[in-house]
Amino acid sequence: MVEVTDVVCSLCGCVCDDIVVEVEDNKVTKVKRGACSVGKSKLMGHNRIKSPAIRVNGELKDCSYDEAIKKAAEILAASRRPLLYGWSSTVCEADKVGVELAEELGAVIDNTASVCHGPSVLAIQDVGLPSCTLGEVKNRADVIIYWGANPAEAHANHMKRYSYVSKGFWTEEGKKAKKLVVVDVRATKTSKMADVFLQIEQGKDYLVFSALRAILYGHADVVPDEVGGVSKKDLLETAEMMKGAKFGATFFGMGVTHTGARQNNIVNAIQMTRAAHTHTKFTITPMRGHYNVAGINQVCTWETGFPFAVDLTRGYAWYNPGELSATDLLIRQECDAALIIASDPGAHFPGESIKHLAKIPVIQIDPFPNPTTEFADVVFPAAVSGVEAEGNVYRMDNIPIRLRKLIDSEYPEDEAILKRILDEVRAIKEKEGN
Amino acid sequence: MFVCTRYKWIKMGTKVNLISGRTTVQGRNLDSKLSEEYFDEVARCDLNKADLEKLGVAADESVKVNTSYGEVIVKAKEDGGTPEGIAFMPMGPWANAVVSGDTHGAGMPVYKGIDAEIEKTGEKVLHVKELMQTYMG
């Protein structure tokens, strides 16, 4: 038995890196400390896809990696409008090969940001993002706001490591000396901890942000007695709490990116932060979901110039979310083949988009069987990044951390599979004289 | 009363505002979506006690969730934190069966704040594999 320390979790955007595990006989046998229940479950492992497979007459039939590579490359090379989607639950090294493959194919490359914080990116492109690393929040913040986010369930270590419950340099008393504000439609595990819980009406985030903005800019007189189900009194108190902060930190989740106003909600959230910043230090940070969704946005941006929804048909990057985002492409039934890696649109896309995905040839690269596997035509089992493979990832605050390899894998890494597909696609194109 | 939508005619019954989102157990099974634990956690719809009573549904009984895009059968659960008129479904294949792919040019489907109608049903909840089969062909 070997004890491994400083293990980095490859589950959510918190990317906790102080986990201790035990490894025996090339297996993670125990997660001793550091991980939440969700991270622990990841580290301990699940049922795997056992073999590469190709769908024949509706059934997946096991095959060799060579056969699957050949089939995948043929599908992609023959496609006139391929979509390469996912990229968030893998490492940047694989993402880079993905961008190169997209460039070679003239494909659309999109990542899971388009169904989580894509609207946040659009908002940032509109107004910017006054933010900070999570350690700044840990050491300085005395007012924490979670808006449309439920970290107690979705990012279980977030409050303990970085925010409300953590202790830092100027916050050594921990939560005793901090205020927690939670804004949500439902009462959640997170809201139960809050000093102030603003239970707002569904879809009224924009109005409540506007009201707080108005108050912070000194225009409380224009705010009506009730906004989005919240009384003016509560809004005034919240604004006072924000103004009185030494350092305020807002975190927002899919509660605001997924509702009707989408990017407009986030623009308003950022504008509210700017308003608070006229009184004191205030920051705002999106609660990124997958452990490396921030990373694919980084890689895609430095290589193509744009973070997601990038069309490389013309040989240069054409960026137009809302037209080129995966779900849009799918409901228009535009793409004629797809490579899905490190994500599961079968579970997380609207049914309407899945319908088209189920019709076209789909190549899947993933360690685990999931709903996407049900309609995938070529399936590659891959090593689990952060357990069986190392590589770079970006935490939700864009801090790069290297995942550790804990055990050997019988499966190849994502990067290796993609490189082989890329080589094979090039060979096919070469033969065809392109 | 009937309303014409882009997709089909739907019957307007017990109206709710449907939202979907993460839960701990759903997260724990992100890489294990074919498991029973995932099925039990995700193929469900949380409603306030008052709404359950209005529907005449007891906890763990099946309900059909209808939206202008589609319909899905899930188990009803009582949740005190969910306000009246709101239905919460853990994010996953069942919730998404009734989400429209239309992003209105934003790139992001509306996963939260969907007009839905809920009714009691005797129909069975489809397992993941069965549910995915409905997209084929």
Next chain:
Amino acid sequence: MAEVLIKNGVVYDPLNGVKGEKKDICIRDGKVVESVTNPKVIDAEGRVVMPGGVDIHSHIAGGKVNSGRLFRPEDGRKGLEAKTKVCRMQSGYSVPNTFAIGYRYAKMGYTFVMEAAMPPLAARHTHEELVDIPILDNAALPLLDNNWMTMEYVNGGDMDLLAAYVAWIMKATKGFGVKIVNPGGTEMWGWGKNCSLNDTVPTFDVTPAEIIKGLAEANEKLEMPHSIHVHTNMLGHPGNFEITKETYDLVKGVNTVKDRQVMHTTHTQFHSYGGTNWGDFESKADAIAGYINQNDHATIDIGSVILGDTTTMTADGPMEYSLYQITGRKWTNHDVELETGSGITPFLYSGKSPVNTIQWAIGMELALLVEDPWKIALTTDHPNAGPFIGYPILISMLMSKKRREESSADMHKVIYDKALLPSIDREYDLNEIAIITRGMTAKALGLHEHGKGHLGVGADGDVAIYDMSPEETDAGKIQKAFLNTKYTIKDGQIVVKDGEVVATPDGKTYFVTPECDDKLTDEMMVKLKDKFDHYYTVTLNNYPVQDAYVPNPYEIKTQMRG
């Protein structure tokens, strides 16, 4: 053996005292040699030949550069170019993608670029992007001035321990030299405040002046190839030239065993401002140049303005906030725990604006008023005063008074009473251009000892052949020649021919590993470990940049003086 012979060129190699001589250059296996036997011959036909360009200060890789790209798709769309058989796709103007950075620099004849600011905690990010920049050799300067460790050692007067910390950071980040950006001010920005040179930073009880002096001493104890590299306090504030001069004075007494400055101040244009507000704002380039002329311990780069839209980005968080308040445009900020911060906002330098007009003049005034070109480097602080792609414009301006006069006539009339440029007659010659773009920069970085910035035997086979005769006086033709080389040769390989990229080899990353006494390091580690145990959100073991991030390393070892 791969051999290259560059014949019939007119060579400008200032580090070797070659000032426009007709001279052959021989390269074997990537290095300059005395002679070759069976070379590939490149006939330069009387064209201007220089060592590959060395940029001393440019923001090309890392978190804030990429945040700039991410939040400015409108800039990305400006520079779109499709992939070719050789090149990958390109995008961007002021914030080009990594591929475009490599190609465009190489086309201008540059072969080495220094990334000017690397937050230690995010160093992996900087290196990931550097690896993705084709052709260019590179290095990065870790930020060390707002670090709690630094401030605590400066406060305690523990200069040896400070040096041990600097050495550790250099190794942990695979960094090249000590970067200082608004010392103290960025820590205070953690609370939304800022400070000036002699203000005390609360909690840490140090002044920016003490931080600068302490780091200068630590830097020289470690015998680093480069001096401290300083972005002084109060960037962009009217009247800041006094602070800039005072900053130079701080390190006047610091000794070095190296044959170089003890302080390099960067983008000095932004720090040469007179007046008390934007109304009476004026150039004080003469005061700064005067100081540099009278003293030998400091060098500067100009950070000259390129008119048009750009993306400003700096670790100086409070400065970007001030700029955003002036323009009301979008603003991104990213404070980094225990170390530094950053801010980004777009900016338009307009010839119609009196302030921008004076700023535009100041950069060139500095270059023209500093008498010894070995004390000055050509930069635009890319992309802050403008994108690097504007260098050829600046070169043509410095070489042609006529072009300056024509351009000044298009600027706001304030240029004739609040700026000095119209009164300056000096014109640079090609030897001086070679100094401020390769000779001086390589020497100031200490890279001339590692084959950069010159064409002496043993130097890297990095050569730029510009498609112009040494007698050319037409500013337009000069600009064109410096934008797209006839040939750029990197390590003996032709990478640009007739203004087109023809090969894209990987560049090397230069970093310094200073060694110091183990006992000193052990003592320093006790304090550092405490920081990681209680305040950092990344563990000590996960912090250092792994070797995998630097696939083409060039290590420079130094030893701390006893």
